[in-house]
Amino acid sequence: MTMTAPLKAVNSSVLALDAMGGDHAPAIVIDGAVLARERYPEIKYIFVGDEAIIAPMIAAHPSLKDCSEVRHTTEIISPDMKPSLALRQGRKSSMRLAINAVAEGHASSVVSAGNTGALMAMAKFVLRTLPGIDRPAIASVIPTQSGETVMLDLGANIECDAENLVQFALMGAIFCRTVLGRSEPSIGLLNIGTEELKGHDEIRIAASILRERPIPGRLFGFIEGNDITAGTVDVVVTDGFSGNIALKSIEGTSHLFSHFLRQAFASSLLAKLGYLLSRGALNRLKKRVDPRRYNGAMFLGLQGVCVKSHGGTDAEGFANAIGVAHDLVARGFKERIAEELAVQYGLGGSTPEPEGEPL
């Protein structure tokens, strides 16, 4: 394994991995990378972290030979470090160097299971936002009764104005088109009623803007919390406060049901027997709602692909987060959203700097 020669620049199949981020790093990162490579044999990795620890772990996996580079650092961002502090003091951290690899063109995307706030702050600072995007958003795919829905923002922006929400809608719709393959995605604005007069001003203004502009999808209108998992729309648009609360309420209820179900099947001999007989079907259900399957929150709106894995995930979950980053790059999400923003705002899609652009 050659660990010294850097992989050649601007290689779309190279992912930078923060090997030290997450509760069970670096093991889950290395093992997740092995799993992901079974699914995407073309991908290569830049592992960023303590070489003394990770190089032997990588060496133990023949499939990582010849496709892995290690960038050494002993510095890490702690899970509770404030984003501002991480920005100032984390310049040599594994997280920061992994992001830098994208900015330098050595990798097409970065995946980290570390501190979310620090990752967003650093990614924004290093990769910058796309021209036409005021604030990046955190997005994730959510299982629904009819398939899958993408929801954003999930916590990057506590307060959002109407234009932020409109930009989230555009990014979500382009994600649906490019990654989920839906040509005319429906967009719903999360509210507490479906009537036009309900909700905060910014939601109502966002709806009226989306109604007037040519958008890459169609505006469904307002939706309520239960519509998220009902699959009423393809894209759920909300501010980061409500979005985070909705996502975590969904996760919590999923846990509640699993808990109740376990109790039910343990409650009698007959129920235990019933469980044994239906185990195959129940295991398929378990897989269907497995949080690891939906691991990998996307930071959309940056000039580079950045994916946040859940901090407590395992190798399977981390492999899925790598898959999310891979799909965003392979389907050209970033390029398509830049084109769309150029159409929407009359911007040069490839202009690197947002300053001075007419909005």
Place this chain on the structure above:
Amino acid sequence: MTMTAPLKAVNSSVLALDAMGGDHAPAIVIDGAVLARERYPEIKYIFVGDEAIIAPMIAAHPSLKDCSEVRHTTEIISPDMKPSLALRQGRKSSMRLAINAVAEGHASSVVSAGNTGALMAMAKFVLRTLPGIDRPAIASVIPTQSGETVMLDLGANIECDAENLVQFALMGAIFCRTVLGRSEPSIGLLNIGTEELKGHDEIRIAASILRERPIPGRLFGFIEGNDITAGTVDVVVTDGFSGNIALKSIEGTSHLFSHFLRQAFASSLLAKLGYLLSRGALNRLKKRVDPRRYNGAMFLGLQGVCVKSHGGTDAEGFANAIGVAHDLVARGFKERIAEELAVQYGLGGSTPEPEGEPL
């Protein structure tokens, strides 16, 4: 059955029922009243609605004989009527006359499955808020891994300041003490992180106020969406926007799981057999998360007990909403919260008018 003589004034066992509110009214109201009376034999009813329709329905139930009065009106509040319009034009509606019965001292509480916004607007106008409460809140009990939690506000107040949230916390804690019988309820403020620096200003200020004041419980601190159903705290305090989204996200995920579970058990012969064997346990689980069991949202902070039933519920659900109203009255919630407010703000607990009181 004597329908003409009004029941004697200020009878704590009398409930006023809006017989015409809800998708399946008046049938579910009458049938729900019958069910509730089996549970609480001491209760009496004032049914408000079209006598020509409801009197024969009531007469068909021997158990409603001698404990029911009908107040006639043909006017109803439609489900989509704006609250302001309902206030102006609905003075003779079944909803309004049912609320009036409480204000007049003829009933101790009112239950309606009609238009939520109209019910809140009318209840606020007719019953008035308690001295020390700036805004009433909608509260509901939610099933959790460890039992039950009360959450408020669920949609009455889209934006809340810190003092509103503090008042919600007090009301939720007193509800826990009086109705759920928990002597030292823990209070959580719904946020998007548990760190002190996270969230909107008003949540952080509310936390610091609750930390300083002597409160009827203890402040747990910030909680996240998944903590609601985990049962981390006894009282979940939030603004009406986030609360509504959290509640409906929980309801939606509950539907998603039921849907997936049905699919899983129908997916193979073995799974079907397994279902048959474990049906008893699964039916108990179904009952445990039955939304009808948790039907009955409480409008807390009013000088009278007002409970909103889900519009689409059936007789069983409506009976549970009656049970919620019964419990609030029987446990003296209103009196206890008035006492608590007197302690907190130095108010006369029984003063009927909030004007001019020192806050």
